[in-house]
Amino acid sequence: MIHFASLIKTLDSTNKTNIKVDALASYFKTAPDEDKVWTIAILSHRRPPRPVNTTLLRTWASELAKIPLWLFEESYHIVGDLAETIALVIPTSTEQSDKSLTKFLQEMIALKKQDDEQKKAYLFENWKKLNYYERFVFTKLITGGFRIGVSQKLMTRALSKATGINEDVLAYKLMGNWNPNTISFHDLVIEEKESDFLSKPYPFYLAYAIENEVNDLGNINDWYAEHKWDGIRAQVIIRNKELFVWSRGEELVTDKYPEFQEFLKYIPDGTVLDGEILPFPEGKIGTFNDLQTRIGRKTISKALLQKTPVILKTYDILEWENNDIRALPFYKRREILEHLYQHLQKEPEQVNAIQLSQKMTFESWQEVAKERERSRDVHSEGLMLKRKDSPYQVGRKKGDWWKWKVDPLTIDAVLTYAMRGHGRRSNLFTDYTFGLWNDDKTELVTFAKAYSGLTDAEFKEVDKFIKANTLERFGPVRSVKTELVFEIAFEGIALSKRHKSGVATRFPRILRWRRDKKIEEANTLEDLKILIK
């Protein structure tokens, strides 16, 4: 644990990627194998389930710190991180623990099944014994992920540096279903076994947003365009008469989309499709809001399946006849995909839950731009531009695939409530709620929350305003004198019964601070509703 805590401390105390990679690589060279596996698991969001709920953690931490619970809560709102707050308020120790990371995690897994008294005793013992930073890391392991700016990509790069194994190969090995409690470092990282790969998806190839003029991409004839669908990016894997659905967040979501089970009958073994899961109510592509009703559910009822069915809008094929075909040029892969799709259309019973994302060719970039303007009408977010001869790469890479989204919808709204942020924004008011005017302009109705879009300097200025202009406090939330107007951008909009305003916006964020506008000039809810087509 000392070793792991000091790794986390190093990672947490630098903003420089090279230092992070070096620190991780040297950890992977020296740490015991089982700790390495757990470290990979933790840094790729594979923590064991939380053994103690946060209410109990708060209660017990305030008890050990001998402070009232309300004072602990207030401190938490300001510190912005539960584990950090707990580590800070508990009296400090100078001892160190020689238990390994693996031992701690095994104890935490066992702890989940124990009763509250045992949990409390376990936490007290370790909180008292560990020094400040180890106590923080220990509590973090219980509460949640480490926000220390280490992406899976960065971790994979370090592992590659330490083992000499190619980064892309490692990325593939680390995907999918593996249990850090049972797998060895050798099996996970070093050894190559065919059977391990049954359920494994390929690392997704991700596109960057287009940076300059689209004309700069060169000859139009080298490119295909597709609409960029607004659903859940997914790979559907058919191997050995089994079907697996993986989301881009590397989550196995097979059970959530039973619609796809029919593929087993018609799509041959050894096929992997890349595409977008889209809601398809009443035989039409729906909004992301429709899909929301499916995402959170553990069990999918028949009624829900009927009301909001989904389809796979497929646009690429990564494996065919048991061969990894990612290195083939895109146009070749499309030929295979289209051939497969035509074949499916000829099936006696139609395969409903799959559609082909049409590839489009154009004569000029102006025509492409025109097509992009149509995106909202067809429920897409914009266009994807893919080089015809591009291989399917690993992770986010520049050059061959670009996303060209439609310009967001925007509206001017008034800052009404604020909360302190988390992580690097702790103790700074950066989480805002915005309101629009009701019909007779007498009241501001909350319509969206946004956390991003301002520069650090602007956040600092708004933070200062909020601290000086707080009207009321409701726990961590402050109501603020209505004075500041911001232009809010969002990707999509739909009617919603769950929202007070009656409208749900997709990915709202601050586009800019309208210092030139008075609150009377902010938009109304009616203005917002007009944007719904």
Place this chain on the structure above:
Amino acid sequence: MKKPLLEFTNKGIYCAAAKVYLDPWKPVDKAIITHGHSDHSRWGHKQYITHHTNIPIIRHRLGDINVTGKEYGESFIINNVKFSFHPAGHIIGSSQIRVEHKDEVWVFTGDYKIEDDGICTPFEPIQCHTFITECTFGLPAFKWTPQKEVFNDINNWWQQNQNEGKTSILFGYTLGKAQRLLKHLDTSIGKIYTHGAVENMNEVIRTINTLPETILITRETKKEELLGNIVIAPPSAHGSTWIRKMVPYVTAAASGWMTFRGARRRRAIDKGFVLSDHCDWQGLLTAIKETGATKIISTHGYTDIFSRYLREIGYDARTEKTQYEGELSELETKKESEVSS
């Protein structure tokens, strides 16, 4: 109802019986000043009364003002109200103000800390009925490490950077923190260089106290000569072209706010040392207890939370709004005026 001995007005803390203000934020006739930081000693008063070591500091910032200096513990009477200054331990010259009238004693702390920092006169608890306290770090999350350990860490950090052939840049605000850092750096490691704003203040402080030798960075200073040495600079210099010319370097900040991981990361500083010139949570509670006061007024910091806690443990506690820079982070906002001077 009897008028309170000190009241909170829109100009500052006012003693009506004596017709004087304590650390006022708007221009007044007569101001009694706790210390030299710009949110406590402001421009424009007709007469200033302060501890004598503050005089050169305040004059450095405000020019030729009309100011009277007093010793610690020396009483002076204004309209039958007895005033005296007592060490606050915040920065050089910082004082608490004791106010006595008709057997009633109030103490106003200004800013203070109870740890002896080895450069200013240590804080002394003063018996009183009403204690007006700051609580910049009035949360149980704030817990200081003894400065000896912190300076050990700072010196080790400097040594390590030197071993890697890099320049160490340490941020601390110009008046107070910069000199405290200077005083405890291990000069056997290397030389100490300073930013102009820090050096200007050092010159003033050298008329009061001894400081180790420092070298002002000028246009002629070559970056090669800085390698392995340490630079003391105000926080506002972070990210400036002045700093960027010094590559390869490593940055650190010394402040109570460095308690929060997020505070350091937000500023993109390589290392944070938790070192404050204010009290931590336990320090505030200890100081309050030692005054014997039953009425506590919090002026700046996490005032609402702190007052609520004090009421729970039996004090008659409340919050008053002032313009001292409570919730604002000392790193980001204070003393810009000094940086430019």
